[in-house]
Amino acid sequence: MGGVFKQRENPQAIRGDTCDLTFRMAYRDEVDAKEFCELYAPWRLIKVILKQENERKTVTCSVEATMTCKSGWQMMFGYCYQMPEKHSTYSQTDAQELCQSRGGSIAFIRHRYIIGVWKRHFSSIGQIWVDASPTFDQHIKTTGTVDGTALALAFTGKHFDFSVFPNSLIRINPNIKLQVLCEYQPPMTPAEVNYLGRRYSEIYYPSIPVDHGVLIRSASSYTSSYNQLDVCEKMLKSYLSSDVGVYVPDKKTLNAMLQKPLPLILHSRSSATDVTDKSKLDEVMCAPRDMKLKVAMKSSVIQYYFLEEFKMSSTCQNMGSTGITHSSKSTPQLVPISDSRSLPIWCKLGTATRPKFTVPDGYSVFRRKNGQYVAHALIQEYVYQPEALSGCKARGAILSGMESMEEGAFLEKLALDAKLTKGRPEFGIWMGGRRRAECLAVVKGFEETGPCTRDRVYEWIDGSSHTFEAEFWKDEKDEKNPNRQNTRTLMLSFIYLKNASWADPNSNGYLDDCLPDWAQRPFFCQVNIHVEYENI
Known part of the structure; x- marks a missing residue:
């Protein structure tokens, strides 16, 4: 599968994020291809493109994500989904409270196709609590051991308390502990309105x-x-x-x-x-x-x-x-x-709407291209990375991430306005990123191709961001970053000085890789802002 992605110009744009996804598929006709696209590319379908070369058929699903989800949630069929704790299990009541605390509810089965989509997008999913209309009652199976009143979906039939066929819809004791899949319906956007029109x-x-x-x-x-x-x-x-x-x-x-x-x-x-x-x-x-x-x-x-x-x-x-x-x-x-x-x-x-939100004291708000509002604060305490991580958590925040070069410029201004003089300013400020475990031992820091390229070798922690671009890196004078390999976890530092003595003066990026206990530095904390909109 290959894809071409184009991000919307801004949160109020009348065209959403678009993507052309190409699949190898032996389709019968255009109707068959459309049904395939609606299932495997669960966004607004704009068109399908059918090609055949040397008896090999491909389908390109041209789709548009008209609405946007909060950071850490995934859009499917007009709703946003998230597994808050992939490796934890909860009773039905605890699952409902967990989803409500995140502004959602437990996942609802609106049609049978959604089950396969969930299974593909959430690889670690086993059994979850769900809700559904009475029309699905005819598909409910019995366990013979823990039957009850709470509706659940068993992607894998094997559970410590019961055994059923895979993908079975069951009613069981609500005190049984299962995984949680939450959903919420995002607000209308100009792009969705334009699509409906x-x-x-x-x-x-x-x-x-x-x-x-x-x-x-x-x-x-x-x-x-x-x-x-x-x-x-x-x-x-x-x-x-x-x-x-x-x-x-x-x-x-x-x-x-x-x-x-x-x-x-x-x-x-x-x-x-x-x-x-x-x-x-x-x-x-x-x-x-x-x-x-x-x-x-x-x-x-x-x-x-x-x-x-x-x-x-x-x-x-x-x-x-x-x-x-x-x-x-x-x-x-x-x-x-x-x-x-x-x-x-x-x-x-x-x-026309305008956002309403409250920004915590000491934080400055930034609106990302996906419509998400985040707030960053520069904490002028000089610590190692583990203490920076716990310092943000103690403040009800997380170590900051960045989604774009524009957000990098925003963080740069916060740092320059603070006029830091303590320590070694050219070493930068702690950020919430780390080298992916499978990339720790990569020679020369990154791969030209494969799973550890410059835009994939690092990941943001705690969901601070979900985008990492090669242009984010601040290169050294004689080689590109990231340039360290180590069996220990490597972290990120934000370099805000244009004239850092070690850096390439022609490199406009912001990030450097370093060990978590090498040089004490200040740190950026981030909080995700809850936004409500009022008509204007």
């Missing part, structure tokens, strides 16, 4: 990508409600999403509408209304006047958005409403219409 367009009217979402047009008019948001919440109910927003018919949105000409439509309803109090509209009904427009927002932060870029006059209309005129040859125009409630309506799936 594209799928809607396949069977209905074309959707229009706009900031923070997509616009979707109704099939007919609505006259039962003056409130457009009420209408849209009903209209978009089939999306099973509460992320229904209000669109602003500004010039940028009208220009976007031009990109998707609409057949058989001349006018549509607008969300903009006159700011004049409705009780006074009758007084000025047939008097020429300048309209000032506002859009009622679904927000606790902003009540109204005022459209000041439009100048329009109105005569003899007492509804204060506006509509949009559409043409295949020019940009749609916002115009006053006596009662636009009788026109087809545009609804927006997706809302």
Whole structure:
């Protein structure tokens, strides 16, 4: 299997992370290949590419991860999964509490295919507690020894307390101890909203990508409600999403509408209304006047958005409403219409949000490209690596990791602002990485190919990060890092000085490998920030 990965531009991008995964597969037809991709690449399927060379068939699954999971969780079929303690077992009650403490619940079987996906992605999985709908009751097997009320899934049939066929769904005593698989449903993202809009367009009217979402047009008019948001919440109910927003018919949105000409439509309803109090509209009904427009927002932060870029006059209309005129040859125009409630309506799936979070004292927050918020603190205590590790844990934190060169620059600034003078600044600051056990004895520090290349020879500990790039390394003057091999565990130091005497001045990386008890240094601690979002 090979793959080509492209990360989303930022957390608010309307395109998610994409990957083209190529498999060798003897497919029958395109339908067979699609079913294969949905099972072996459990993200949003964009397309399948079928090839055959010298009687060897391959399938390329082009997929998009539209939503994002918290660090340490894996996305599958629209949900995030994690085995918190791979080698520990829990009663059903303890398993439920463990998952709840991580913001989730025990894994739910939504369809039979998910079982095989779990088994492939979590190699150490044996037997887990699960939940499922009553439709799966017909598949439950008995153990004959510990049958009870708690639902479980036995990937391997052999357990100390029972023996069943592999992949059996069973009901057992809830006090039996099994492994735990947790899940949670991540929040809606602009990329997921855009995907839903594209799928809607396949069977209905074309959707229009706009900031923070997509616009979707109704099939007919609505006259039962003056409130457009009420209408849209009903209209978009089939999306099973509460992320229904209000669109602003500004010039940028009208220009976007031009990109998707609409057949058989001349006018549509607008969300903009006159700011004049409705009780006074009758007084000025047939008097020429300048309209000032506002859009009622679904927000606790902003009540109204005022459209000041439009100048329009109105005569003899007492509804204060506006509509949009559409043409295949020019940009749609916002115009006053006596009662636009009788026109087809545009609804927006997706809302603009802003994050809400609390940062611990002494920490500085950084948003990673996957949308995760982390906070780092420089602890100016000079210790060896084991003491740095325990020092962070005592603070309710972990030794820091980094996901990108941008995060490296962020840590560099924290270090430079601290103006460290004690010890040997060129030795750097402890970070939360270590050489992988299977790579300890690799000659010259890393391999050109194989499992111990520059971007794989080290790993982050405690889930501080899940990305390691070759460009992270700070090279020495005469050789590339990492350059140490040892039967002892090797750790990471963050080099923030551009002019370190031992370093290659043309190397822009940040990391150096070193022994855990060689030179006392300060250390970076990291906490993962819990974020909630509010509409703006």
